[in-house]
Amino acid sequence: MFEAMAMALTRLADPTALGMLLLGVVVGTTFGALPGLGSIVALSLALPFTFGMDPILAMYLFAGIMSSVTFGGSVPAILLNTPGTPPNAATCFDGYPMAQKGEGARAVSISATACFVGSLCGAIVTLLLLPVVKPIVFAFGPPEFFWLVVFGLVMIAFASRANMVKGLVGGGIGVMLSLVGYSEIYGTFRFTLGSDYLWDGIPLVPFVVGLFAVSELISYSARGGATVARDGAARINWRGQVGMGIRDVLSRPGQWIRASAIGAGIGIIPGLGGGVASFMSYFVGMQRTKEPELYGKGSIDGIIASETANDAKEGGALLPTVAFGLPGSPDMAILLGAFILHGLEPGPLMLRDHLDLVYALLFGIVFSQLATSGLGLVATPWLARLSVLPSRWIAPFVLVLVFLGTYMVRTNIWDVCMAVVAGIFGYLLRRYGFPLITIVIGYILGPLAEKSYLQSMQISDGSLMIFVTEPISAILMAGTIITILAPIIAALRRRRPGDST
Amino acid sequence: MKPISLAVTGAAAMAAALSFNTGARAAYPEKPINFIVPFGAGSSFGALARKIGQYWEKDLKVSIVVQPLPGSGGRRGGIRINKSKPDGYTIGWTHFVPFLSDVYLRGKKAAVDITKVPIIYQVAASQFYLIVPKKSPYKSVADMKKAGKSFKFSSTGVGAITWVQASALGATAGFPVNYVLGYKKLGDAALAVAKGDAEAGIGGIVHFRSVRDDVRPIFFFGPKRDKFFPDVPSAGELGYDQLTNLGAPRVITAPPGTPKAYVERLREATKKVMADAAFQEWASKTGFYLNPQGPQGTWKGLNDKIEIFKKLRPIVEAATTKKTKK
Numbered sequence: 001m002f003e004a005m006a007m008a009l010t011r012l013a014d015p016t017a018l019g020m021l022l023l024g025v026v027v028g029t030t031f032g033a034l035p036g037l038g039s040i041v042a043l044s045l046a047l048p049f050t051f052g053m054d055p056i057l058a059m060y061l062f063a064g065i066m067s068s069v070t071f072g073g074s075v076p077a078i079l080l081n082t083p084g085t086p087p088n089a090a091t092c093f094d095g096y097p098m099a100q101k102g103e104g105a106r107a108v109s110i111s112a113t114a115c116f117v118g119s120l121c122g123a124i125v126t127l128l129l130l131p132v133v134k135p136i137v138f139a140f141g142p143p144e145f146f147w148l149v150v151f152g153l154v155m156i157a158f159a160s161r162a163n164m165v166k167g168l169v170g171g172g173i174g175v176m177l178s179l180v181g182y183s184e185i186y187g188t189f190r191f192t193l194g195s196d197y198l199w200d201g202i203p204l205v206p207f208v209v210g211l212f213a214v215s216e217l218i219s220y221s222a223r224g225g226a227t228v229a230r231d232g233a234a235r236i237n238w239r240g241q242v243g244m245g246i247r248d249v250l251s252r253p254g255q256w257i258r259a260s261a262i263g264a265g266i267g268i269i270p271g272l273g274g275g276v277a278s279f280m281s282y283f284v285g286m287q288r289t290k291e292p293e294l295y296g297k298g299s300i301d302g303i304i305a306s307e308t309a310n311d312a313k314e315g316g317a318l319l320p321t322v323a324f325g326l327p328g329s330p331d332m333a334i335l336l337g338a339f340i341l342h343g344l345e346p347g348p349l350m351l352r353d354h355l356d357l358v359y360a361l362l363f364g365i366v367f368s369q370l371a372t373s374g375l376g377l378v379a380t381p382w383l384a385r386l387s388v389l390p391s392r393w394i395a396p397f398v399l400v401l402v403f404l405g406t407y408m409v410r411t412n413i414w415d416v417c418m419a420v421v422a423g424i425f426g427y428l429l430r431r432y433g434f435p436l437i438t439i440v441i442g443y444i445l446g447p448l449a450e451k452s453y454l455q456s457m458q459i460s461d462g463s464l465m466i467f468v469t470e471p472i473s474a475i476l477m478a479g480t481i482i483t484i485l486a487p488i489i490a491a492l493r494r495r496r497p498g499d500s501t
Numbered sequence: 502m503k504p505i506s507l508a509v510t511g512a513a514a515m516a517a518a519l520s521f522n523t524g525a526r527a528a529y530p531e532k533p534i535n536f537i538v539p540f541g542a543g544s545s546f547g548a549l550a551r552k553i554g555q556y557w558e559k560d561l562k563v564s565i566v567v568q569p570l571p572g573s574g575g576r577r578g579g580i581r582i583n584k585s586k587p588d589g590y591t592i593g594w595t596h597f598v599p600f601l602s603d604v605y606l607r608g609k610k611a612a613v614d615i616t617k618v619p620i621i622y623q624v625a626a627s628q629f630y631l632i633v634p635k636k637s638p639y640k641s642v643a644d645m646k647k648a649g650k651s652f653k654f655s656s657t658g659v660g661a662i663t664w665v666q667a668s669a670l671g672a673t674a675g676f677p678v679n680y681v682l683g684y685k686k687l688g689d690a691a692l693a694v695a696k697g698d699a700e701a702g703i704g705g706i707v708h709f710r711s712v713r714d715d716v717r718p719i720f721f722f723g724p725k726r727d728k729f730f731p732d733v734p735s736a737g738e739l740g741y742d743q744l745t746n747l748g749a750p751r752v753i754t755a756p757p758g759t760p761k762a763y764v765e766r767l768r769e770a771t772k773k774v775m776a777d778a779a780f781q782e783w784a785s786k787t788g789f790y791l792n793p794q795g796p797q798g799t800w801k802g803l804n805d806k807i808e809i810f811k812k813l814r815p816i817v818e819a820a821t822t823k824k825t826k827k
């Protein structure tokens with residue numbers, strides 16, 4: 001094991017390897033920052049160029065891309081309320097309000113630092129769990145998935161404390177939209193209106209990017225001005241905010257350790273994905289923060305929760321990919337293809353015969369994240385100035401990028417139309433006070449809830465007892481019930497002394 | 502028309518036709534060829550396309566751009582290929598199974614009229630195993646039949662190739678089959694078997710090799726035993742000949758209307774790849790079952806599948822009716 005680690009570390013000192021990592025960082029950050037593109041497009045484009053390359057160098061290139069996309073995606077999420085990738089959507093909720101307050105550089109710096117600690121923790125978790133990954137993966141079946149997803153759906157109520165009815169309606173809309181498309185379980189097309197475009201449902205990237213970015217750009221153009229008022233911008237100490245952001249993260253170890261554990265844990269379980277990791281961490285962070293009133297209004301804890309988990313999941317997702325050949329995330333599915341192309345066989349044999357490659361990937365992810373965060377922190381004072389640019393300059397530019405990004409994912413012009421429709425829909429929902437976050441949660445978690453419920457019923461021949469008889473399932477159920485009941489009990493307790501006086 | 506002008510016109514037409522023909526051969530291909538893969542980046546179809554593309558690039562002297570276009574169980578990529586301009590610069594894998602399944606299992610109109618698809622070459626056909634959990638008391642198909650109970654199979658979905666194979670196996674061997682459905686990939690369905698969420702599953706080596714310590718292959722859907730598991734009996738030797746041709750064919754096709762000369766040029770290039778020893782070794786090591794077939798051989802295999810699908814249709818109708826009633 002140590003020999004393989006040493007070999008992977010020695011290779012990192014090779015200038016070609018470093019070059020590959022840095023190339024990956026540049027590609028990944030750029031693709032992450034351009035709304036709609038993201039890691040899948042970047043990795044798919046890089047894949048053919050790795051033919052004939054030393055597999056370790058190819059892995060460094062992939063590691064560079066995978067680890068840097070998240071930070072890249074957080075920059076427009078914070079400064080323009082436009083998530084670069086769907087998992088960055090959770091960062092919008094606190095990052096953008098900070099940018100509006102003139103703290104854009106601080107928020108980007110928090111994101112850069114959180115990404116690095118997340119990546120580091122994810123790698124540590126991977127190293128520690130590599131020998132015991134099998135029992136973890138085997139312990140999670142459809143009933144356990146179901147409770148995890150139900151927990152996420154319950155969080156809709158918490159995410160919309162200000163207006164729970166509108167929040168729940170939004171969640172319901174999200175779930176309903178997620179039902180569109182082909183159902184493998186029923187073998188039928190649902191609500192596709194006779195259009196083959198909707199066979200696979202409403203596509204995630206155009207929907208999320210449209211809902212957030214296009215609707216924000218409409219609002220942005222309608223109200224004019226800039227994210228931060230220009231007269232106040234002159235007094236902002238952008239450089240000073242970078243240091244503040246780093247200190248914000250380092251002074252909250254509880255937040256990032258918990259977010260890392262959630263991110264890495266969700267990454268390990270195949271089939272959940274990055275969006276679930278960042279939202280789940282965001283909501284758990286909401287329950288644990290010392291300043292709940294700031295959540296959704298520019299909370300430092302909110303950004304740490306979503307961005308740390310987003311990066312920690314990469315380390316976790318690597319585990320089932322190398323140990324079983326089961327991708328823990330869509331990025332890992334492409335990595336799996338790269339393994340096959342390079343004649344490598346993921347699974348127990350890979351851990352035995354090519355452990356140096358596994359470590360190379362892992363160290364590559366951490367080193368690339370270090371480079372991404374370092375470069376990001378250096379660039380932050382300039383990047384943050386985007387928030388003072390007038391909307392008449394920035395809106396058309398971002399709109400073009402959004403349309404280009406959504407088109408390039410599948411080279412389908414209807415995806416651009418979908419982004420426009422989602423944008424108009426999102427704008428109307430914003431105007432009437434529906435929290436967009438609840439729609440995205442419903443949309444992402446709805447199909448997972450349906451599938452895990454139906455699979456559980458198929459396994460148990462229709463017996464609901466499957467949801468309570470398995471130990472992990474029972475623990476998750478208890479956790480969900482406690483989460484629902486705790487605030488109600490707390491409210492009742494608060495009311496009781498008041499009643500007596 | 503005067504005889505002389507008729508002769509001149511005829512000669513000119515012939516010359517034009519010949520020059521077009523030779524011109525087409527000489528000129529094609531002169532720019533990159535898009536190779537559409539109807540599954541996501543990283544799929545086994547994608548890996549095979551990229552490998553073939555490497556050989557094609559040397560032979561055809563143009564770049565081969567592999568374009569993953571996943572969706573709808575492989576239909577979306579097939580639709581894109583067949584609706585593309587028939588200029589020889591967009592080709593790809595048409596995954597026939599879902600289209601056949603739409604028409605012959607569910608009685609629906611397929612989005613692509615597969616009878617008009619120009620076949621360049623069939624490269625491989627997946628060959629699957631019946632797997633059970635390692636601790637399963639059932640060590641053969643005969644054991645399963647003897648049990649006198651129904652068996653729960655993991656599968657990606659109704660009408661998917663593994664669903665078809667499990668249904669056909671149950672109907673042929675004589676045991677009822679039901680399903681745990683909705684797994685995104687065959688690898689996930691194999692993991693479900695390894696964990697014990699399902700009592701059995703169908704998959705190729707590429708799908709279950711990562712959990713091979715936890716599953717046991719007990720039946721091979723091929724005419725003869727497979728070199729990877731020589732102790733596992735094949736469908737052919739057990740007398741289940743109708744089950745030996747159920748694997749999904751990996752067929753390179755062009756859009757309808759593509760000039761025959763272009764199709765022929767790509768076919769020749771593919772045949773050269775198939776004959777290459779290094780390619781054969783890579784394919785064998787990676788778990789691909791090469792099954793080179795021209796259009797005639799490919800259609801024979803597809804027609805056999807159509808007959809099997811027709812026989813399975815009542816089972817599908819019963820399954821979907823039951824679910825609707827629930």
